[in-house]
Amino acid sequence: MPQLVLDDVRKRFGAIHLFDGLKLCAEAGEFLAVVGPSGCGKSTLLRLIAGLDPLDGGTITLGKRRIDTLDPAKRGVAMVFQSYALYPQMNVRENIGFPLRIGARFIWRSGSRKATRSRARRHWVTS
Numbered sequence: 001m002p003q004l005v006l007d008d009v010r011k012r013f014g015a016i017h018l019f020d021g022l023k024l025c026a027e028a029g030e031f032l033a034v035v036g037p038s039g040c041g042k043s044t045l046l047r048l049i050a051g052l053d054p055l056d057g058g059t060i061t062l063g064k065r066r067i068d069t070l071d072p073a074k075r076g077v078a079m080v081f082q083s084y085a086l087y088p089q090m091n092v093r094e095n096i097g098f099p100l101r102i103g104a105r106f107i108w109r110s111g112s113r114k115a116t117r118s119r120a121r122r123h124w125v126t127s
């Protein structure tokens with residue numbers, strides 16, 4: 001992953017000022033673990049980086065690109081939820097296949113690499 005920089009990040013939930021000028025830098029290729037007691041803001045931090053929650057102030061930069069102004073799909077960031085976040089109406093096969101199908105559509109639309117397209121095509125054929 002490229003360098004990730006959070007600068008002066010602010011996040012409020014009503015009267016709670018969860019982040020009030022947070023600064024954080026993870027260098028390119030660095031493995032960073034964020035630990036803390038329940039409720040200290042670990043999930044919110046990931047949600048802000050992934051774009052699932054809006055910032056109340058500050059900036060997030062990934063590589064040379066400012067990403068906090070981009071839609072989640074355009075950030076090149078993914079997160080894994082603490083709970084499995086499965087779709088209850090789908091069986092195991094459908095739960096695994098769904099993101100692959102969505103990803104395949106996205107890859108085709110954005111005209112990404114040939115090898116990735118052929119992997120996605122194989123999935124369509126076998127699913």
Ligand SMILES: Nc1ncnc2c1ncn2[C@@H]1O[C@H](COP(=O)(O)OP(=O)(O)O)[C@@H](O)[C@H]1O
Pocket residue numbers: 013018036037038039040041042043044045
């Ligand atoms: N959608 C929300 N509405 C109100 N408060 C929230 C919301 N999401 C998180 N919080 C509050 O922000 C704080 C941090 O939550 P969270 O990021 O889930 O903590 P952690 O992942 O470290 O357990 C908690 O006090 C929580 O109650």
Ligand SMILES: [Mg+2]
Pocket residue numbers: 042043044082
């Ligand atoms: Mg959490």
